[in-house]
Amino acid sequence: MIQQAFFAYFAFVITILSLLIVTRKNPVHSVMWMLLLFFHIAGMYLFLNAEFMAAIQVIVYAGGILVLFLFAVLLVNIREELQIGKYIGAAPTSFTFAVGLFVVIVMSLRSFVAAPPGIYSIELIKQETHTKALGKLLYTEFLYPFEVASLILLVAIIGAIVLAKRRLKS
């Protein structure tokens, strides 16, 4: 019962916050609502026994990505932003499309059957701690994708410098 209540709270707040993000006129407000959203999503991850994921959700998303967004928002002329309309002309079509997509997803989810449970039962993770279990997997079985991810981050650094640095030597 208590679990359902918590889920209901998180689901309700996450939905409302998502709607607020895409409908606010002022981008600064959107960023602030997004901060709150990320904390709620992190809270929900705690209920799914994924405390490491909750931690990096807060650290990377709220601490890293949102700060970048705030920097970019500084470029926008907020006063002018508040004067003009916030949607492009095709917004009603987009709304219909999004609702249609949602209906299609939910309809097809009715035939969804979850796969049979694997070996990482809740007891096992509790015994080993979540971070350790995840870390072991990441550095053994998933070492290859982990290394590829490092290349992606390197490309992000190079790319951001190439595009945004004021002067490049040639």
Add this chain to the structure above:
Amino acid sequence: MVPLSWYMVLGAVVFAIGVFGFLSRKNIIIVFMSIELMLNAVNINLISMSHYIQDLRGQILAFFVIAVAAAEAAIGLAIVIALFRNKATAHVDEVKEMQG
């Protein structure tokens, strides 16, 4: 115990809201935030599935999604800044140098 399908419906709701934001907003930064919403919807899906089918693969993928989202945010905002140097606009409908 909350059934898995509840989480998946929540994921679908957030995903659809993200799609709506992406397709309808003028401001590039909010369009970009809508993509982050969609990625978060995927992560909700992955982590809840991972919990219910007792397998950590989903969380590993969610971990990579967060890493890539950070890289994407850096590149995306660099592109916005590069655009801003040449044309002071943050609206997708004003970025139309090319029309065919």
Add this chain to the structure above:
Amino acid sequence: MNFQLPDLAPMMPELVMTALALVVLLADLLIRKKEVIALISMAGVAFVALTLFYAPGGATFGTMYISDGYSTFFKVIFFINVILSVLISIKYIAVERVNYGEYYSLILFSTIGMMIMASAGDLIVLYLGLELMALSTYVLAGFIRHDIKSNEAALKYFLLGAFSSAFLLYGISLVYGLTGTTDIKAIASFISEKGLADNLSLLLSVAFLVVAFGFKIAAAPFHMWAPDVYEGAPTSITAFMSVGPKAAGFAVLGRVFMVAFASAKVDWAVILIPVAILTMAVGNIVALSQTNIKRMLAYSSIAHAGYALLGIITANNDGLASMMNYLMIYAFMNIGAFAVIIMLRSEGFKGDNISDYEGLAKTHPLAAMLMLIFMFSLTGIPPTAGFIGKLYIFMSAINAGYTWLVVIAVIFSAISAYFYLRIVMYMYMKEPKTDVSLTTSFSNGVALAVTTVAVLVIGVLPASLLELAKAAISGF
């Protein structure tokens, strides 16, 4: 717990390529002449191509990395693509005043991403390879920072690319929830074991994957980004990304659909057939009204994706082999066409309007003749390679029982003759209006020579390339 590092020998090409990209990145600090960096990258890629043939095949890291004939063939396409693109870039990026060393390392990183995609045996690795390829290409598309068109191309490519990868991830998450795994082979066996083939959620995830890969190969209705991005991006990068990411998209499309969803085959053919028809229709019909040649080639590239999709729809080894054969030929003829276009760009002259080609045969007969060969090849007129590519694709589709689809494809192919031959007509039948001076360079000449010879030789002696593709696919 003991951990043993898996056998790294099969992934030698990727490792050497990564080392090369890092060396190029560092060399940029020490070497002033950027032409030297271009030379290092080309020599390095040639060396990587050698390791490709000496590295043992097989899977490593579980089955996350698969090296087989299929992936090797695609990697050869990527190497050809990167070498030719670098050749045509050297002079061009100096003309555009963006002669920075990062250009070459980003091209190499993008190619590493494509190689990872072609060899991916796991959806997680596939996703990461795709992002590595895409993020580097976003930056390259916006590489001319002082040009607003280039900024706009990067922005559009980035936004729609990120949007499509969100769809890819949603699809992967559904597959993961249904099967409990992301391994492509394990997904296939789970689906056939549990009889999930007609599950609605699985069908939805297949549809989402079609959306995501459709964006990468620029298939309609997911093609909207292509014309603007192709027009705005630096011309050398347009050539690079009209071949590389497209071939990589086809590589994963083939592997995921033929292996993972093999038992759900009817379902995905039903989704892909309308996509292929729409792609050919949009590509060929909208190309008719274009005035910018890069934009026209963008629509042409959309149309060619439609033809190549026929090879996937046939869903047998024959079809896949003809698709691979087609993509290899497309690499040569498309980069060849861009190598001519790039010559028209000179200081203070854009040279990307179709009207700039008026009377080119009178002022620059050699360039006009080369353009003629590439336009004939893109149309599919014998004795050029483009004809052979289309012929094999259509034959394999007819053998698989899709005669009506081939009839549609041939009709659209006939329509395409109008806009390709219009360029030829402009070059040969009109009087020169503007004074066009060509920017020639040795490297661009090499690229033109290689592509012309390849287009003509494959056109006359097609059998060996197709045999190669068939041999490559046999162990799939």
